[in-house]
Amino acid sequence: MKSAVETLNPTRVRLTVEVPFEELKASLDAAYKKINQQVTVPGFRKGKIPARVIDQRFGRGAVLEEAVNDALPKFYTEAVNEAELNPLGQPEVDITELKDNELLSFTAEVDIRPALEIPDYSGIEVTVDNVEVTDEDVEKSVEQLRERFATTAAVERAAQDGDVVTVDLQAKVDGEVLEDGVADGVSYTIGSGELLDGIDEAVKGLEAGGSATFTSELKGGSAAGKEAEVSVKVTEVKARELPALDDEFAQLASEFDTLDELKADSRERLARMRRFDQATQAQERVLDELLKLVEVPMPEKLLEDEVRTRKHNLEHHQLGQMGLDLAKYLEIQGKSAEEFDAELKEQSEKGIKTQFILDEIVGKEKISVGQDELTEHLMRRAQSSGMSPDQFAQAVVEGGQVPMLVGEVARGKALATVVEAATVKDADGNVVDLDEGDEEETAKVEAATETVEAAEGKTEA
Numbered sequence: 001m002k003s004a005v006e007t008l009n010p011t012r013v014r015l016t017v018e019v020p021f022e023e024l025k026a027s028l029d030a031a032y033k034k035i036n037q038q039v040t041v042p043g044f045r046k047g048k049i050p051a052r053v054i055d056q057r058f059g060r061g062a063v064l065e066e067a068v069n070d071a072l073p074k075f076y077t078e079a080v081n082e083a084e085l086n087p088l089g090q091p092e093v094d095i096t097e098l099k100d101n102e103l104l105s106f107t108a109e110v111d112i113r114p115a116l117e118i119p120d121y122s123g124i125e126v127t128v129d130n131v132e133v134t135d136e137d138v139e140k141s142v143e144q145l146r147e148r149f150a151t152t153a154a155v156e157r158a159a160q161d162g163d164v165v166t167v168d169l170q171a172k173v174d175g176e177v178l179e180d181g182v183a184d185g186v187s188y189t190i191g192s193g194e195l196l197d198g199i200d201e202a203v204k205g206l207e208a209g210g211s212a213t214f215t216s217e218l219k220g221g222s223a224a225g226k227e228a229e230v231s232v233k234v235t236e237v238k239a240r241e242l243p244a245l246d247d248e249f250a251q252l253a254s255e256f257d258t259l260d261e262l263k264a265d266s267r268e269r270l271a272r273m274r275r276f277d278q279a280t281q282a283q284e285r286v287l288d289e290l291l292k293l294v295e296v297p298m299p300e301k302l303l304e305d306e307v308r309t310r311k312h313n314l315e316h317h318q319l320g321q322m323g324l325d326l327a328k329y330l331e332i333q334g335k336s337a338e339e340f341d342a343e344l345k346e347q348s349e350k351g352i353k354t355q356f357i358l359d360e361i362v363g364k365e366k367i368s369v370g371q372d373e374l375t376e377h378l379m380r381r382a383q384s385s386g387m388s389p390d391q392f393a394q395a396v397v398e399g400g401q402v403p404m405l406v407g408e409v410a411r412g413k414a415l416a417t418v419v420e421a422a423t424v425k426d427a428d429g430n431v432v433d434l435d436e437g438d439e440e441e442t443a444k445v446e447a448a449t450e451t452v453e454a455a456e457g458k459t460e461a
Contacts, residue, residue: 021102023075119294
């Protein structure tokens with residue numbers, strides 16, 4: 001077999017392949033065998049029809065077509081490997097010549113990963129937010145904990161903000177009560193925003209037994225998105241009572257004996273969260289700077305496929321789960337279709353560039369993935385998919401997706417390598433040591449992997 005490569009542009013090549021006919025022998029034998037099992041010829045047992053009879057009865061052309069279709073993937077793969085190409089997607093194959101007992105010639109056009117020059121990235125410098133926990137932050141955190149231990153007691157007065165009311169609801173559209181528009185005994189905290197728009201104003205000022213009517217756009221159900229006339233009746237009003245902020249509360253709500261110890265723990269927990277947020281911010285900003293350093297030719301077909309896939313996932317998965325269509329989503333976002341398409345294309349380009357550049361760094365830095373790192377990644381992916389780790393692992397193996405997961409972790413490690421080489425400063429100009437803390441190395445790699453996935457568009461919006 002002979003092959004030659006013609007570069008059409010930085011991201012697309014044309015392979016020209018010539019195959020001597022004797023190299024088609026195995027595929028020709030397989031073609032005769034396959035046809036033998038599919039046809040019947042009087043006077044011959046099934047599977048025992050001579051090749052010359054098949055040629056006479058069904059035509060040599062049918063055999064050649066079957067043999068070529070069987071052989072093309074093998075010869076294409078050999079040509080790709082010989083040229084050391086990294087193809088993207090399926091090739092466009094054109095058989096240019098087929099001479100029986102002489103020669104098979106074909107061309108294959110395919111997008112390839114562009115060759116990239118990765119410059120010295122140690123000069124990257126980014127600024128991130130300070131890690132600062134104020135007394136107000138601590139008080140807010142403790143107050144949120146206090147809210148979780150609140151109790152309620154029935155009161156004989158008008159409902160007000162923060163009260164928990166029990167209500168009966170009835171929704172009408174065009175004067176007709178909806179089949180799924182009636183609900184009794186619904187518990188609702190005034191001001192929480194967890195029910196219909198307008199209900200807060202309707203129930204405030206009502207005592208048990210009081211009722212009101214208001215208009216609201218339905219968020220779900222058979223008439224989602226339509227304006228409805230909603231009748232609400234308050235059957236009970238309860239006031240929320242918060243526990244006193246003292247040592248007794250600390251013992252009730254935590255493992256600490258005193259309120260001061262609880263507050264100190266809250267401060268440290270908030271500081272850990274801020275340090276994690278700071279590290280994530282550093283990863284995102286370093287990645288953005290890295291993308292600016294490298295010129296990446298964009299394979300147009302790959303970009304088109306990526307844009308189409310992202311749009312499909314948004315429309316048919318994410319928005320569908322929220323009961324929205326694309327038009328309603330754009331209305332909520334305040335975007336035109338043109339603005340949305342432009343943003344989607346920009347995000348898709350960033351995702352492709354991120355993968356290309358980090359994969360190049362993986363090779364350049366000879367980055368490998370350890371079993372602990374892969375297991376950590378698999379556990380997180382299983383959790384986000386709603387499957388058990390064993391179920392997810394089995395699905396990954398059966399689907400041949402282990403190399404894909406390894407690639408995801410490797411790109412995370414590549415980003416972590418770049419971040420380690422970069423200079424990260426806080427808003428005050430102090431150099432930030434992102435290795436501070438007791439976080440395990442696998443957890444740090446997984447955090448970087450999540451940042452990469454977000455850039456590549458692999459996390460849900």
